[in-house]
Amino acid sequence: MVPRIPVSVDLVVLTVREQRLSALVWRRDQPPHAGRWALSGGFIQLDEDLPAAAARVLAERAGLRGAPVHLEQLQTYGYPDRDPRQRVVSVAYLGLAPDLPAPSEAHMSWQGVNSLTSMAFDHRRILLDGVERARSKLEYTSLGAAFCPPEFTVAELRRVYEIVWNTPLDPRNFHRKVTGAEGFLVPTGRTTTRDGGRPARLYRRGGAELLHPPMLRPGRA
Amino acid sequence: MVPRIPVSVDLVVLTVREQRLSALVWRRDQPPHAGRWALSGGFIQLDEDLPAAAARVLAERAGLRGAPVHLEQLQTYGYPDRDPRQRVVSVAYLGLAPDLPAPSEAHMSWQGVNSLTSMAFDHRRILLDGVERARSKLEYTSLGAAFCPPEFTVAELRRVYEIVWNTPLDPRNFHRKVTGAEGFLVPTGRTTTRDGGRPARLYRRGGAELLHPPMLRPGRA
DNA sequence: TGAATAGTGTCTTTCAGACAATATCGG
DNA sequence: CCGATATTGTCTGAAAGACACTATTCA
Missing domain, CATH: 1.10.10.10 (Winged helix-like DNA-binding domain superfamily/Winged helix DNA-binding domain)
Incomplete structure (x- = not known):
C-alpha cells in the first residue's frame, strides 16, 4: 500500500585548504560509477534522527569523528532513477570544516571543487548546491x-x-x-x-x- | 539490511487573504491528533519524483489543481517518533499562492497562521519554518x-x-x-x-x- | 470641491567602495 | 632601515529612511 523507500544521508563537507575550496570525497571502486568521486553517505537507521544519521556518517564513513564541523540540512534529492540499483531518497547535509588533519578513513580525500567534474550519481549536482549554499551563507x-x-x-x-x-x-x-x-x-x-x-x-x-x-x-x- | 521507510510530502501552502497570512489546512477527524489542524500530505509513489509528488498532493489532496502556486522544497523532517503509528520521513514543500477561490476539496480551509496554535504531529514546526522561509524570500x-x-x-x-x-x-x-x-x-x-x-x-x-x-x-x- | 489613493521629489543618514596614511613586527 | 602585513582614517557615491508635495480619480 504505502511504498517504503531506503533513505540515505549524503554529506557535502567543505573546507578551505591550500588556497582552494575543497570537498571530502572518495573514489568508488565498484559499479555503478566505478572510478568516479562520490560524497560520503549512508542509510538512516530505523530509530535514528536525520541529524544523528548525518553525524554518524561524518564520524564513521567520512572519518571526521569529533571534528568541529558545522552541519546543516541542505536539500533532499529523490527522483526515481538517481541510483540505478534501487530507488533511494537522499537527504543531503552540508558540512563546513576548518582545515583538518587528514581524515582517519584512508579512502577519503579532499579535492578542490573545481576539479570534481565527474562524480557518481547526482553527486555533482548536490555538491554544487552545497557550494552555492555556502557562498550565500557567507553573505548573511x-x-x-x-x-x-x-x-x-x-x-x-x-x-x-x-x-x-x-x-x-x-x-x-x-x-x-x-x-x-x-x-x-x-x-x-x-x-x-x-x-x-x-x-x-x-x-x-x-x-x-x-x-x-x-x-x-x-x-x- | 537497509531500512525502508515511508516517505511523504507535506505542503505548507500560504496565501494572503482578508488581511491575514493564511495556510491551507484540514481538520483531522481520526486519531492520532483528531480535531487538530493538519497540513495536506501524501506518500510518494515508487516511480514519482519529489516535485511531482508535491504537485500531485497539491492537486488531489489540497484541491488546488491547476492553480498558479509557486512550489519549492522547504526541508525534510525525519525524527523517528514524529508520527506515533510508524516512522515517516516527510519532505516539506512550501507553496505560495494568490488569493484563490475556495479549494475544491470541501474539508480544506484557509486559516490565519497566527490562529494555528494547535496542529497535528510536528506540523506547527513545519508551518513556522515555511513562514520564516517566505518572510526571508521576500527580502531578496x-x-x-x-x-x-x-x-x-x-x-x-x-x-x-x-x-x-x-x-x-x-x-x-x-x-x-x-x-x-x-x-x-x-x-x-x-x-x-x-x-x-x-x-x-x-x-x-x-x-x-x-x-x-x-x-x-x-x-x- | 474634497476625500482618497498614486506617484514624484528632497533631505538626511547609513554604509559600501576606493584608497591614503600610519603602526608594528622580522630581518 | 626595509619589506611585509595590520589597522585606522578619509572621501565619495549608492541606497535606505523620513517626509513634503503634486496628480488623478470618484462622490
Whole structure:
C-alpha cells in the first residue's frame, strides 16, 4: 500500500585548504560509477534522527569523528532513477570544516571543487548546491568562521571569503565590516605573526549567527 | 539490511487573504491528533519524483489543481517518533499562492497562521519554518508577486509585504524600491481604480528572480 | 470641491567602495 | 632601515529612511 523507500544521508563537507575550496570525497571502486568521486553517505537507521544519521556518517564513513564541523540540512534529492540499483531518497547535509588533519578513513580525500567534474550519481549536482549554499551563507551569517581554526585573524577570515567567493576583497573594508559587526568576532587579546608583518589580533567566533546588514558578494549587480 | 521507510510530502501552502497570512489546512477527524489542524500530505509513489509528488498532493489532496502556486522544497523532517503509528520521513514543500477561490476539496480551509496554535504531529514546526522561509524570500527575491493576481498594483504588492512581515512600510519608499528594481515589475500600460483614489498602474511579474540589492525587513538591527 | 489613493521629489543618514596614511613586527 | 602585513582614517557615491508635495480619480 504505502511504498517504503531506503533513505540515505549524503554529506557535502567543505573546507578551505591550500588556497582552494575543497570537498571530502572518495573514489568508488565498484559499479555503478566505478572510478568516479562520490560524497560520503549512508542509510538512516530505523530509530535514528536525520541529524544523528548525518553525524554518524561524518564520524564513521567520512572519518571526521569529533571534528568541529558545522552541519546543516541542505536539500533532499529523490527522483526515481538517481541510483540505478534501487530507488533511494537522499537527504543531503552540508558540512563546513576548518582545515583538518587528514581524515582517519584512508579512502577519503579532499579535492578542490573545481576539479570534481565527474562524480557518481547526482553527486555533482548536490555538491554544487552545497557550494552555492555556502557562498550565500557567507553573505548573511557568520559561518565563514566555521572554516577557520578556533583562533584566527581577520586576514585569515578574509582569505576564506576570497577563496569561497573566488573574488578579491579589499582588506581594509573587510576589516571594518567584520570588526564592526555586533557579535561576529570576539578578541582574545592575543596576537600572532604567523602571516608575517605587523602582529595581527586573534579572534574567536562570537555568538551572533546573523550578519546584519549582510556583506554581499561583489559583482552581482 | 537497509531500512525502508515511508516517505511523504507535506505542503505548507500560504496565501494572503482578508488581511491575514493564511495556510491551507484540514481538520483531522481520526486519531492520532483528531480535531487538530493538519497540513495536506501524501506518500510518494515508487516511480514519482519529489516535485511531482508535491504537485500531485497539491492537486488531489489540497484541491488546488491547476492553480498558479509557486512550489519549492522547504526541508525534510525525519525524527523517528514524529508520527506515533510508524516512522515517516516527510519532505516539506512550501507553496505560495494568490488569493484563490475556495479549494475544491470541501474539508480544506484557509486559516490565519497566527490562529494555528494547535496542529497535528510536528506540523506547527513545519508551518513556522515555511513562514520564516517566505518572510526571508521576500527580502531578496521577487516572490512577493506570487501572492498577487496576474496583474496587480504596487500598493497591492506592498500590502502583501506588510502582511507577511507584519510591519508597516512607507508607500513612497516601497514604490521607489520595487519600480526601480530591474526586471521585478513589467507595466501593462493599464490602470485600475479598484482601490479607490487616483488610478494605479497595473504590473505583471518581471523575469527577475532575485532582488538586488535586497529589501531588508525593518527593525532587525 | 474634497476625500482618497498614486506617484514624484528632497533631505538626511547609513554604509559600501576606493584608497591614503600610519603602526608594528622580522630581518 | 626595509619589506611585509595590520589597522585606522578619509572621501565619495549608492541606497535606505523620513517626509513634503503634486496628480488623478470618484462622490
